[in-house]
Amino acid sequence: MRAKLTVDLSAIATNWRALDTISGPSVETAAVVKADAYGLGCCEVAHALHEAGTRNFFVAILEEGIELRKALGSNASIYVLAGHLRGETSAFLQYSLSPVLNSIDQFKRHFEAAPNYPFAVQVDSGMNRLGMEIDEFQSVQDAAVAAGVEFVMSHLACSDQPGHWQNREQLKAFTNATEGLGLRLSLAATGGILLGSDYHFDMCRPGIGLYGGLPFRNARPVVNLNLPVIQVREVREHECVGYGATWQATQPSRIATVSSGYHDGIFRSLSGNCALYADGVACRMAGRVSMDSLTVDVTHLAQVPESFQLLGPDQSINDLAERASTICNEVLTSLGNRYSRTYIDAQHDN
Numbered sequence: 043m044r045a046k047l048t049v050d051l052s053a054i055a056t057n058w059r060a061l062d063t064i065s066g067p068s069v070e071t072a073a074v075v076k077a078d079a080y081g082l083g084c085c086e087v088a089h090a091l092h093e094a095g096t097r098n099f100f101v102a103i104l105e106e107g108i109e110l111r112k113a114l115g116s117n118a119s120i121y122v123l124a125g126h127l128r129g130e131t132s133a134f135l136q137y138s139l140s141p142v143l144n145s146i147d148q149f150k151r152h153f154e155a156a157p158n159y160p161f162a163v164q165v166d167s168g169m170n171r172l173g174m175e176i177d178e179f180q181s182v183q184d185a186a187v188a189a190g191v192e193f194v195m196s197h198l199a200c201s202d203q204p205g206h207w208q209n210r211e212q213l214k215a216f217t218n219a220t221e222g223l224g225l226r227l228s229l230a231a232t233g234g235i236l237l238g239s240d241y242h243f244d245m246c247r248p249g250i251g252l253y254g255g256l257p258f259r260n261a262r263p264v265v266n267l268n269l270p271v272i273q274v275r276e277v278r279e280h281e282c283v284g285y286g287a288t289w290q291a292t293q294p295s296r297i298a299t300v301s302s303g304y305h306d307g308i309f310r311s312l313s314g315n316c317a318l319y320a321d322g323v324a325c326r327m328a329g330r331v332s333m334d335s336l337t338v339d340v341t342h343l344a345q346v347p348e349s350f351q352l353l354g355p356d357q358s359i360n361d362l363a364e365r366a367s368t369i370c371n372e373v374l375t376s377l378g379n380r381y382s383r384t385y386i387d388a389q390h391d392n
Contacts (some may be wrong), residue, residue: 043270045302046349049082050089054252055263058094060260061248065235068126073230074249076106076123081307081375082253083184083264085113086385089322091252093117098140100142100247104130107139109219113251119192121162123172131155141193144172149182154188160192167196167216167229175221193226193245200361201233201241202257213241233257255370256360265374267353267381269318273299273337274346283337284329300350307376308352309366316365316382319351319357322390325350 062071079087126141166173200206227243232251234241251258317324330337359370
């Protein structure tokens with residue numbers, strides 16, 4: 043029996059609508075579906091978002107854009123955040139994808155290889171990851187305006203920390219770099235939307251908030267993950283369980299071995315620091331997470347279920363991220379490909 047991952051598409055659509063409402067009617071709300079929609083299935087998620095009203099989508103690399111175009115058809119704009127790399131021109135043209143140009147080299151390549159073809163520009167406002175330096179952008183801004191650049195964007199480094207000084211510094215830098223150009227502008231992802239209207243400009247680009255993650259605390263949960271039990275065994279007092287013998291029974295115990303491990307995105311750092319749930323009852327992990335399995339102390343259960351829930355009403359992606367000392371983005375994007383995936387849409391099931 044395979045572990046089962048259930049994705050609630052109606053919850054994703056609801057989260058998009060909620061963020062769209064926060065940003066206001068004059069602001070367009072796009073959707074970031076890179077990394078296979080944060081591990082949840084780009085095509086399925088994008089269809090649900092498109093039906094909810096999304097018309098602008100962001101992916102990380104060209105190949106993701108091609109897959110998304112095949113899934114959505116022509117009635118959507120798809121932007122590739124990595125920009126226009128060498129050898130990609132024909133694919134951009136064939137699949138009607140728009141690069142987000144990040145450097146002078148990309149700018150020159152695009153204008154030489156695909157003049158009059160749609161594009162956007164990213165400016166670095168202080169994150170020092172992607173985008174033209176402000177003085178570089180200023181050197182090409184007239185050409186970009188004349189060529190009809192679709193929008194200019196940047197990205198906030200600390201938007202999940204509302205009081206962080208860099209938010210205001212980046213806002214100021216971005217505003218100064220683009221003021222008076224009459225261009226469409228985009229700065230806010232999920233965290234930026236929650237910072238308020240000063241950060242919204244013309245387009246917002248939520249990502250993790252769509253999928254139930256922080257910093258969007260009012261997001262509806264999106265995923266449930268159920269792991270099947272392979273075997274239940276009796277363990278004598280003082281016997282050990284798992285690699286490294288890190289868990290030792292203090293009494294006669296029952297241990298359930300559950301299918302799924304670190305290959306499936308269940309971090310090894312969760313060993314001894316996490317519970318799985320049986321109808322709301324917490325069952326602590328016993329021993330280390332292995333590649334394909336983990337072990338759970340079920341001594342206190344009257345009856346061992348056929349499966350345990352790792353993600354669901356009792357434990358969110360944010361809870362699991364905290365226990366693993368990571369972020370919910372990594373929890374989602376680490377989900378393995380061995381899960382049996384089920385997509386539900388409660389709005390259409392009624």
